[in-house]
Amino acid sequence: MASVAERIFVSQESSPEIPNKVQPHIKGGVELVHVDKAFSNGLVATDDISLTIEPGCFYSLLGPSGCGKTTLLRMIAGFDSPDAGDIRIAGKSILGTPAYRRSVNTVFQSYCLFPHMTIRKNIEFGLKMKRIQPLKRRQRVDEMLSGMQIEQLADAYPAQLSGGQKQRVALARALINEPEVLLLDEPLSALDAKLRRELQIELLRLQKSTGITFIFVTHDQHEAMIMSDKIGIMQHGRIQQTGSAYELYEHPRTVFIARFLGLQNIIRKSALTHIPAHSSSAHHLTIHPERITLLSPNENPREDGLSNYRGVIKDRLYKGAHTDYVVELENGVELLVSDQSPLHQRRTPGMYVDVVFSMADLIPLEE
Template sequence: MTMESETRTAAAPPQADAVGGVVLDRVSKRYGGQAAVDDLSLEIRPGEFLSLLGPSGCGKTTTLRMIAGFEHPDAGDIRISGRSVIGQAPYRRDVNTVFQAYALFPHMTVAQNVAYGLHERRVARVELRARVAEALAMVQMRRFADRKPSQLSGGQQQRVALARALVNRPAVLLLDEPLAALDRKLREEMQLELKLIQAKLGLTFVFVTHDQAEALSMSDRIAVMRDGRIEQLDDATTIYRAPVSAYVASFVGQQNFFSGVVSAVGGEVQTSYGPISTVSTGLSVGQRVRAAVRPEFVELATGSPPGDTNRVEGRLIGVSHLGEAQQYLVQLGPELSVIARVATPLAPKLQIGESVWCSWRAESVQLFPDDEPIATGSLSAPTTTAIPAQ
């Protein structure tokens, strides 16, 4: 037994059927003839920050709305804190939802908006005031308590919406792309804040996003969804480093893909650009595969060929400045280019049109069966490159 697995056994995470946990057990939902959610099972642990990640239309919102009680599954069971909520009205469930559209009451002040749910539940005035103040403090909006929503920026309105959900002290907070309408800088600040609030309160967060960077930065675990199902459920590091399919590999982060065939030489894939060495085992000779290499593993050099086993020569056709990194586009052939990304302090100065070598280590290559489509529909993810059809 390794150190790691010993540690894990010692601090076993609380189970999904404990207070604050959510269990989806073989849940399906169809609209017309189409399955929006398809026999989906998922266990969300108490206190966990879990993201549902996937392209538009993969069933994220439908899944969240079924947990909230706004939609009802055609099949399967949903349990919150260990009890089935099938047939239970949304307001009776121990959850609150924050939507992308803030949906604040325009005629009420910030404080009145936040107090609304407590009013409905006839919480006594003194307690109500204290809880509203506390919830507003948590999202740093106390000094805006008397403003109307129209007097607030989008980011401030979203904070109020968050306070309005937190004030009810639900066991589980459901968030459906709550930051999607904010500009990038504000969105990144709010990501940090949300994560801090979640950690401080120890609440379970179920967070829907189509933005892989957002999911990677905030989540304890990420469920990558595809066509109403979960394709992979893992922590961010595992999703990024060990994607189970080309779909996950391309939806989360960027990839360079090379189509080829597993050759008789151990660990090698034959492509139309020559052999690619890998450390993969367990694939059968002759199998069609996609070899994937992330842009940050591709090294660039000019002059004599580099020593790495995997190297191809091409022409530099583009450089983009990403701030912390520089991204290079190197054309290998009429329909294939490779993306390389280098941290800005280490980025080589290269001229457009220059001949450059791209190289990468065998350990950086992942292989996937070549029988599935590549993910599309993500805004922040990936330009994928592919080798021409053979």
């Protein structure tokens, strides 16, 4: 899977030096124990969530709007309180501890920079509230400006900055306080694709360099899979499945998770022949598009262990390194197939093909 490969590549790259962090010290983990939260209108935001996030982990909360992921973040930050359950950082309960006393900082989607302050003063603000001496404050701000490569912006104001520059300032302001946990609430959603990609890599390097536990909220499955050590997929206030990007992609548990991860081949088991009746009690199956082979009918070897279905190409989507085909089988089932054949072998809509895959690549899905 390309996104996992990208993440491995980034994590192996040498990270830029982060101020005062020659050797990163792994910071405290987060535990949520049977956390419930409902709003005054009766809407359940989180429903009996128990979760352990290891120290120094880049953990992403992934899910559709309204699933409870931002509410969970706000409770860890101290902006909201749970109705029941406990929240712990480094093994200690933080319930009753006000937000400003928690070793937690938050980076918001809207940046929340002070418009009347220069960039230097924005970054310095947290240190000033902690009554750090002016000379030491200046030294640490200078180091952070250099580490984030925004020295030239020190005397500018937020209104003079681009979206990417504002996000770097927001990160610098959060990191300078050296929190144990950094919460990021969809911080890249307002950026264009190129800048978003650049800051994804920057966030990964920062997290590995500082050792801070990152909890990242997003509804973008590709972003979560590229960046995360672990991902928790939320629906209706509950975490439906948690695991690495590889684990989730290769073993989605339910139809909802498969669809949310972008797996389009959701098939009713009864629609496929050659499937052993005892293979699974699940009523739905999925298969990754890259695990399916297209062959011309006259070149199909009909090997044992492979399922073969005749179909017709309905659509073709050229994507550079590969081409996606929508193929309709004779029984009406449509499958998305990802093909990396050389350009001269690529097929066109209307052509009949044999769709071939191994039964071992079919993944059973719960409802």
